[in-house]
Amino acid sequence: MHAWLCETPTGVDALTWTEQPTPTPGPGQALIEIKAASLNFPDLLIVQNKYQIKPPLPFVPGSEYAGVVVAIGEGVTQLQMGQNVACLAGTGGFATHVLAPAALCMPLPEGFGHVDAAAFIMTYGTSWHALMDRAQLKPGETVLVLGAAGGVGTAAIQIAKAAGAKVIAAASTDEKCALCESIGADVSINYSTHPLPGAFRDAIKAATGGKGPDVIYDPVGGDFAEPAFRSIGWRGRYLVVGFAAGGIPTLPLNLTLLKGASLVGVFWGDFAKREPQANAKMMAELAVWYAEGKIKPVIDRTMPMAQLKDAYTHMGSRGVKGKLVMVN
Template sequence: MHAWICDNPIGPEALTWKDVPTPEPKPGEVRIAIRAASLNFPDLLIVQNKYQMKPPLPFVPGSELSGTVDAIGDGVKHLKVGDAVAAFGGMGGFATHACIDARLVMPLPPGFAFEDAAAFICTYGTTHHALIDRAQLKAGETVLVLGAAGGVGTAAIQIAKAAGARVIAAASSDEKCATCKSLGADETINYGKANIRDELKTLTGGKGPDVVYDPVGGDLAEPVFRSIAWRGRYLVIGFAQGAIPSLPLNLALLKGASVVGVFWGEFAKREPQNNAKSLAELALWYAQGKIKPVIDSKLPMPQLKAAFERMGSRQVVGKLVMTNG
């Protein structure tokens, strides 16, 4: 098999595409012949040694993948060789094969494209957990999505609309805002040139958004939190801008608002049955055409460095997907 090896975590430029021994699945694992794998922001952080999890060296990055089962370890009963699957395994995706804990593997229903499946579990799992579980989003409420043209942002627009919410999508350019509109956003804000507080006041009649979905962090967080509605829920998804904001907690008191942490990976480990229900609902919505991953580009697996370079340019709309064969 071939795999991208990280033995010096100073950035994507240090990764090497190597011929390595094909692993055999351990008890409880399956080996997947990888058809597609997508990039997530933590994949970049982990090869830069900036992520909270620091795997022992060397390792194969790539947290999210899809393909077919081609070997099964002892004790695995719910999967068989030839099954089409997707997985969020944390490691091993940027390769031709990977051994994954079978509990983390999602069988794909008929008609689920491998490229879509590779861009599905993390972004849509995170967003369903955030909006439906943590925020308890109700039909008719208003959701503000920051970084709305990115992978989790585009998922948030679709899931919020599927739940019957009104969506205000905020992005950094007119082109990205146009993409958000095409995905179903009711209103857009280009925070690259508009004052986001003024725009939110106008678009909500002074009420503010009921739910804020924030994968960006940085200097947008405080002005947006100042604009949140009474009993609003501010969902902390991530910090793509780099800086972790400090919010004045008196604002939470004055607005009766909640700051809600969203850590989907830990939720999936601690509450596997609830996570499985969430993914099943998402698969149904995919089959019904309510949601579909937005794929920015598809590149052959050996071109991973070019994909990381595009991710670093902050021009990606949706997800980048690497393919084998």
């Protein structure tokens, strides 16, 4: 097998494409022949030693992947040889094969392709948990999605629309705004032409008739947080999803009082660990929505696994719309 090995977490340049013995699965494990693996923002942070999870060295990055079960270990009864699965294990995906915990493998129904499956669990799990569980989104409410053309952003648009909400998508280019509208956003705001803070707030006000959004989905952070929170509606819920802009914002807490609003943390990974039954129910519902055509990952492009460093460069350019997926 081959894998991208991180021996020193000093950045993407330190990754090396190495040949290794193909491992044998132990108890509770499955050997997966990887067909596709998506590139997520945590996959960049983890090779820079900036992610909250710091795996022992050396490790193979790649948190999310899909493929075929080619061997199973002792005690594994829920998987079969030749079965198509997706897995979000945190590491191991940027390779040709991986040992995966069988308990984390999601069997794929007929018609669920590897590329879509590799781009599904993290973004849709995060966005469903945020909107449907943490925000308790109701039909007819208005959701503002920041960073709306990215992986979690496009998933959030689709989930909010399927739940009966109005969606305002904020993105950085006209092309990205057009993508958001093509997958269901009712209104889009180009924050390059409606700059922070004043013009951006004016655009939100216009899009909501002065009421403000009921829910704000924020995977961006940085300078966007305060003007967005100042625009939120009464009893609004501000979802803290991530900090793709790099900076962790500080907010005047008097805004929560004046707006009767809530700051709501979203940590889907820990939710999945702490509440596995609720998470399994959520993922089953998402699989049904996928089969019904209500949701479908937006794939920016697929690239050969050997071009992983080029994919990291493309992601760093902030030109990605949806998800980047590496394929073997």
